[in-house]
Amino acid sequence: MVARAKTLSADEAFLKRLFRSYYEKWNEKPPKDFEKREFAFMMTKEGEMVRHKSFSEWSEVKEFLRRNAPLHVFYSSAYYLNPDAPDMDSKEWLGADLIFDIDVDHIPTPCKEKHDTWTCLNCGFAGRGMPPEECPNCSSKRIEVKTWFCDECLLVAKEEAMKLIEDFLIADFGFSTSEITVAFSGRRGFHVHVESDVVKELDQRARREIVDYVKGVGLAIAEGRGRVLIPPLTAPGWFGRVSRGVYEILSGRSIDELASSLGLKATKKFREGVELLTSSLERAEDFQALPSGLRKMWKVLVDKAVQEKRCEVDERVTTDIKRLIRMPGSLHGGSGLIVTKLSVKELETFDPLRQAVAFKKGYVKVRVHEMPEIRFLDDVWGPFRNEVVEIPAGLAVYLICSGNATIVKGGVRAC
Amino acid sequence: MMFSKVDAAKYPFIKLASKLVEDFDQRLGLEVIASPGSDVLKRSVERIREAVYVKSTSFFREDLDVEVLSYPLALLIVKAVGDSRLFNLYAEAEKNRVFLNMLSESSSKVVALARDGFDWEVLEDGGKLKLKFNNYLEVAPALLDPYWKLVNRSLRYGYVEVSKRELARLIAEAFRSKILKRIEELDLSTVPGFLKPTVDMVRNEVLSALPKADINYEVSEFRPSALPPCIAQLLKDAEEGKNIPHMARFTLATFLISIGKRPEEVLEVFRRLPDFDEAKTLYHLRHVAGEIGSRTKYVPPSCATLRTFGLCVSPDDVCSKVRHPLAYYKLKLRRIQHGGKGKNAVS
Numbered sequence: 160m161v162a163r164a165k166t167l168s169a170d171e172a173f174l175k176r177l178f179r180s181y182y183e184k185w186n187e188k189p190p191k192d193f194e195k196r197e198f199a200f201m202m203t204k205e206g207e208m209v210r211h212k213s214f215s216e217w218s219e220v221k222e223f224l225r226r227n228a229p230l231h232v233f234y235s236s237a238y239y240l241n242p243d244a245p246d247m248d249s250k251e252w253l254g255a256d257l258i259f260d261i262d263v264d265h266i267p268t269p270c271k272e273k274h275d276t277w278t279c280l281n282c283g284f285a286g287r288g289m290p291p292e293e294c295p296n297c298s299s300k301r302i303e304v305k306t307w308f309c310d311e312c313l314l315v316a317k318e319e320a321m322k323l324i325e326d327f328l329i330a331d332f333g334f335s336t337s338e339i340t341v342a343f344s345g346r347r348g349f350h351v352h353v354e355s356d357v358v359k360e361l362d363q364r365a366r367r368e369i370v371d372y373v374k375g376v377g378l379a380i381a382e383g384r385g386r387v388l389i390p391p392l393t394a395p396g397w398f399g400r401v402s403r404g405v406y407e408i409l410s411g412r413s414i415d416e417l418a419s420s421l422g423l424k425a426t427k428k429f430r431e432g433v434e435l436l437t438s439s440l441e442r443a444e445d446f447q448a449l450p451s452g453l454r455k456m457w458k459v460l461v462d463k464a465v466q467e468k469r470c471e472v473d474e475r476v477t478t479d480i481k482r483l484i485r486m487p488g489s490l491h492g493g494s495g496l497i498v499t500k501l502s503v504k505e506l507e508t509f510d511p512l513r514q515a516v517a518f519k520k521g522y523v524k525v526r527v528h529e530m531p532e533i534r535f536l537d538d539v540w541g542p543f544r545n546e547v548v549e550i551p552a553g554l555a556v557y558l559i560c561s562g563n564a565t566i567v568k569g570g571v572r573a574c
Numbered sequence: 575m576m577f578s579k580v581d582a583a584k585y586p587f588i589k590l591a592s593k594l595v596e597d598f599d600q601r602l603g604l605e606v607i608a609s610p611g612s613d614v615l616k617r618s619v620e621r622i623r624e625a626v627y628v629k630s631t632s633f634f635r636e637d638l639d640v641e642v643l644s645y646p647l648a649l650l651i652v653k654a655v656g657d658s659r660l661f662n663l664y665a666e667a668e669k670n671r672v673f674l675n676m677l678s679e680s681s682s683k684v685v686a687l688a689r690d691g692f693d694w695e696v697l698e699d700g701g702k703l704k705l706k707f708n709n710y711l712e713v714a715p716a717l718l719d720p721y722w723k724l725v726n727r728s729l730r731y732g733y734v735e736v737s738k739r740e741l742a743r744l745i746a747e748a749f750r751s752k753i754l755k756r757i758e759e760l761d762l763s764t765v766p767g768f769l770k771p772t773v774d775m776v777r778n779e780v781l782s783a784l785p786k787a788d789i790n791y792e793v794s795e796f797r798p799s800a801l802p803p804c805i806a807q808l809l810k811d812a813e814e815g816k817n818i819p820h821m822a823r824f825t826l827a828t829f830l831i832s833i834g835k836r837p838e839e840v841l842e843v844f845r846r847l848p849d850f851d852e853a854k855t856l857y858h859l860r861h862v863a864g865e866i867g868s869r870t871k872y873v874p875p876s877c878a879t880l881r882t883f884g885l886c887v888s889p890d891d892v893c894s895k896v897r898h899p900l901a902y903y904k905l906k907l908r909r910i911q912h913g914g915k916g917k918n919a920v921s
């Protein structure tokens with residue numbers, strides 16, 4: 160055994176037992192060239208990360224997981240000559256997968272006002288929704304957040320992932336679906352892995368260019384001092400994407416709605432401008448000059464189109480060529496859910512509180528501190544607030560892992 | 575496409591050029607090829623002179639063998655002179671030459687050069703040229719202009735549309751970094767003794783013509799382990815994205831540039847700062863490096879000044895021997911190199 164806290168609390172012992180039972184039957188396939196990757200584990204909530212592990216046989220990985228039942232399992236996106244060397248220099252980097260992280264934490268969604276709260280650890284000031292960078296009351300950066308992943312969050316994350324894969328990775332970068340794997344992150348989003356020789360040796364700068372591309376950073380389409388050109392709807396890359404975005408905005412609503420959504424006045428001139436632009440976009444087979452007097456309107460429309468077409472990914476993850484990433488198939492110790500590997504097709508219908516649930520049998524008595532209404536497997540539970548309830552083991556694991564519940568004495572029956 | 579000896583003379587990065595050099599080397603040996611007074615040696619020195627004074631090298635059709643052989647020899651001499659400003663200048667000049675030459679070639683020729691010299695995947699699709707995006711990204715980020723940003727390019731199914739001129743520009747840039755990499759990797763112990771007079775002559779002549787540095791701390795190697803504590807700390811802060819004060823930024827930028835980093839490389843160091851502005855930072859860095867503006871190259875402040883600004887952190891025993899962080903670096907570097915004997919056979 161690698162590391163184990165001296166005495167486990169009832170919660171920890173409960174989780175350990177269940178995690179071990181999960182890894183007893185664990186039979187996930189290895190990631191590409193796993194023997195060149197570094198593995199890292201967290202055995203307990205407070206314990207240190209066990210790093211610089213490497214395995215030459217996949218059965219050793221299984222054995223390790225069975226024995227230690229870690230709370231968190233990671234591997235490196237990088238391939239190394241010596242993956243178990245204790246420092247980065249002697250590992251000798253050989254390349255890395257291209258990884259994208261889509262996390263609802265970074266995407267503003269209206270539902271967050273309903274289910275997310277934050278508290279300043281310094282002065283106790285609290286609020287709802289996305290947490291601020293620093294406390295508005297005392298400027299402290301020590302802010303604790305309580306977040307939930309609702310169906311609306313899930314939908315947003317899925318849309319973002321689909322957009323990334325279909326519009327960018329396949330259509331623009333030319334990857335095939337067999338080079339792309341998606342994994343539910345275990346919490347509030349998805350990881351998209353690209354394993355391909357085309358990306359393996361890209362350096363940080365090149366990866367930054369890719370992130371900027373996906374996020375639409377540095378786009379110069381509506382900029383420039385000289386003549387502005389309208390790209391045809393079918394143009395490659397961001398050119399066609401922007402024109403299609405603008406066209407969708409123009410054709411989807413009435414003139415008054417359109418004007419107010421753009422923050423402009425629905426004057427006669429505006430109406431004529433919209434008509435002119437719409438017909439130009441419909442007609443164009445090649446780049447054409449922007450009709451005069453429409454510069455401002457075009458710029459506003461392009462900005463809006465970019466906002467809609469860009470993809471919100473965490474750039475730090477993609478540009479880091481030595482990142483540790485959660486291993487698909489492992490359990491996320493902060494939710495007890497499976498970091499589920501998904502094909503692009505499976506992503507559409509994926510439901511984490513059904514398909515990512517590792518423990519489907521048995522009931523457990525827990526004290527729930529706070530929990531909104533949650534649909535788990537086939538039933539709806541909660542909302543609960545500081546009460547002792549008997550709930551499915553999987554839901555109990557979910558709440559205990561995320562710090563929202565504790566086991567009550569004698570609460571564990573067979574599960 | 576079949577390449578000719580003229581191509582090998584014009585484009586030293588193609589396989590034929592390396593093959594010709596290898597053949598000659600095996601048949602005659604460097605001693606004969608570069609013997610004192612030989613045409614090859616003369617032409618090598620001339621290439622370096624052209625780089626320094628004209629910023630581009632020329633191309634002589636008369637003796638193609640001399641042309642082909644003088645390129646690797648010039649690299650060896652440049653390395654032995656041992657000044658990073660010369661490294662950059664020389665690479666830049668060779669880049670300019672191949673770029674200009676490629677402009678008068680046909681499209682298919684430029685495509686063939688990309689494939690042969692850099693293993694790039696290029697498609698000729700009707701009148702359009704398309705370069706695989708990963709090859710594009712090997713060099714485009716170094717060009718630092720929104721025009722070259724991937725987001726502003728036509729990218730479809732993994733290929734970036736480029737014009738012939740753009741492809742030539744990318745190849746030239748790839749050649750420039752290849753030269754710098756080769757210079758870095760060249761082993762000075764392979765420089766034969768008989769070249770020493772030439773190296774000394776070039777050094778004497780050329781160094782005074784290089785862009786001015788106010789203090790003569792020529793070092794050309796980046797060794798993190800030789801950094802003084804103050805700079806190491808600043809570098810760490812910058813990498814962690816801390817908001818470091820102006821004086822600290824100036825110190826870090828001038829230090830890194832003084833030890834041979836290019837402004838574009840230093841730019842990466844500042845990228846994580848909270849208020850990072852790419853265009854502005856690059857402008858400042860180029861200014862500090864003497865590439866634009868008054869053309870004076872700035873150097874970092876002395877230890878005394880750094881102490882006043884509270885930037886001198888945990889000085890060590892080497893610090894007690896120096897009054898300037900660059901002196902620290904130079905001293906430490908020499909100590910490290912001393913450990914690995916025999917590396918400085920020429921100088």
Ligand code: SF4
Pocket residue numbers: 802803804805876877878880881885886887888889890893894897898899902
């Ligand atoms: S003594 Fe000079 S070199 Fe050493 S840490 Fe202080 S400022 Fe830097």
Ligand SMILES: [Zn+2]
Pocket residue numbers: 279280281282283284294295296297298299
């Ligand atoms: Zn506060």
Ligand SMILES: [Zn+2]
Pocket residue numbers: 268270271274307308309310311312313
């Ligand atoms: Zn939500």
